[in-house]
Amino acid sequence: MKPLLLVLCLAGCALPVHAQLAPQAPAGLPPTERVQPWLLQDPAVQEAESGREAAARAAGMLRVSPNEWNVRLGTQRRNYTSGPTSNEWTAQLERTLRLPGKRALDGKLASIELDLAEARYGEAMHEAARDLVDAYTYWAGAVRARELMAEQVKFAEENLRVAKLRQRAGDASGLDVNAIEADTAGIRGRLSRAVSDERKALARLRIRFPGADVDALTLADPAPVIEPEAVWKTRILETSDPLKIAQFELDQAELNAARARANRVPDPTVGLYTASEVYSTEKIIGAFVSVPIPGRYRSHQLGRSLAQVDMARAARDRQQRLMEMEVAEGYADAVGNFERWRLAEESANRTRESARLTQYAYRQGEVDLQALLLARRQAVEAADAALDARVQALRSHYRLLVDAHLVWGMEHN
Numbered sequence: 001m002k003p004l005l006l007v008l009c010l011a012g013c014a015l016p017v018h019a020q021l022a023p024q025a026p027a028g029l030p031p032t033e034r035v036q037p038w039l040l041q042d043p044a045v046q047e048a049e050s051g052r053e054a055a056a057r058a059a060g061m062l063r064v065s066p067n068e069w070n071v072r073l074g075t076q077r078r079n080y081t082s083g084p085t086s087n088e089w090t091a092q093l094e095r096t097l098r099l100p101g102k103r104a105l106d107g108k109l110a111s112i113e114l115d116l117a118e119a120r121y122g123e124a125m126h127e128a129a130r131d132l133v134d135a136y137t138y139w140a141g142a143v144r145a146r147e148l149m150a151e152q153v154k155f156a157e158e159n160l161r162v163a164k165l166r167q168r169a170g171d172a173s174g175l176d177v178n179a180i181e182a183d184t185a186g187i188r189g190r191l192s193r194a195v196s197d198e199r200k201a202l203a204r205l206r207i208r209f210p211g212a213d214v215d216a217l218t219l220a221d222p223a224p225v226i227e228p229e230a231v232w233k234t235r236i237l238e239t240s241d242p243l244k245i246a247q248f249e250l251d252q253a254e255l256n257a258a259r260a261r262a263n264r265v266p267d268p269t270v271g272l273y274t275a276s277e278v279y280s281t282e283k284i285i286g287a288f289v290s291v292p293i294p295g296r297y298r299s300h301q302l303g304r305s306l307a308q309v310d311m312a313r314a315a316r317d318r319q320q321r322l323m324e325m326e327v328a329e330g331y332a333d334a335v336g337n338f339e340r341w342r343l344a345e346e347s348a349n350r351t352r353e354s355a356r357l358t359q360y361a362y363r364q365g366e367v368d369l370q371a372l373l374l375a376r377r378q379a380v381e382a383a384d385a386a387l388d389a390r391v392q393a394l395r396s397h398y399r400l401l402v403d404a405h406l407v408w409g410m411e412h413n
Helices: 002-013 032-040 043-063 100-168 174-208 229-239 241-262 296-363 369-403
Strands: 070-078 086-096 269-277 282-290
Touching: 032 043, 032 100, 043 100, 070 269, 100 174, 100 241, 100 296, 100 369, 174 369, 229 296, 241 296, 296 369
Parallel strands: none
Antiparallel strands: 070 086, 086 269, 269 282
């Protein structure tokens, strides 16, 4: 039994690090069955879908030979100094043959065309998903900001009511009431601005993704990033569509160079011909082979292809570094923003409770007006900071999931 357990443990340790990550349905994000139609109607995704169809046609063109059968027909009249004129004709059938090595290379180029189109389609879906995350979190944050300002308006109106009661009782002056009225007007102004921001965010979301069901969206609590950075780095780099595109373009450049090298040996043209001459008394049947004599043009073509290989390799290496930097920054943002949200939320809860107690103390006449207004302003600032931290934490976490292709069925792309 112990040897079996040891084998199972070793097998578990042998799993790749990215196996620790699995497709997720995080709280706050709409389900896949709703999101997929929103993403598929994105113009960039539709463009990439058309690109897949075009790539399929291009691949078909590469697999079949571009050379076609040529038919040549000719007629002539032979005049003699003595005797009648002879009407003669010729017919010729020819075709350029693609050499077997070139045919194999063209087949590989056809496969690369399809791979490139698939990678570009995946990148279009990925970018659309990132845009949806940004538009959603921006709108959800605007909704919550409007709700917070509405709560603060109620808080300020309660302060005003208490101040008027104390004024009638002779415990507060008219200056206190005027100060609270001015403070309440300022909060109402912030509420109006929050309502406007919410409308703009909703319009942006609906224009960017027509048909988006906003009722399916909520602002959830951020989740911590548990897995180490190496796990996320491996997963994101393995599923990175820009990196796949760069690698496929390098493969394509190398195949084009191999094709240019093979093209230094020209394709032969073979054919059959027949003719009728001398009053149809002479019948001619023959075959021929025509081979171009290669010149400097083919050498320059090969040199250009080799230079393009170096360009593609440098572009692939540049994309690799860019992706590694983005992964490092994205992971740091997800971890750091979660911690900042946790601290900001704790601060907001404490300042909110402090404002409530200060309001009660003011009602009892235990604190002055300045302490009440200061507590309310601190509560507003803390709530704003906590909301901003929440939105940033959610956005960075969702982006990490999107980049790793772990949500909305992107693991199949």
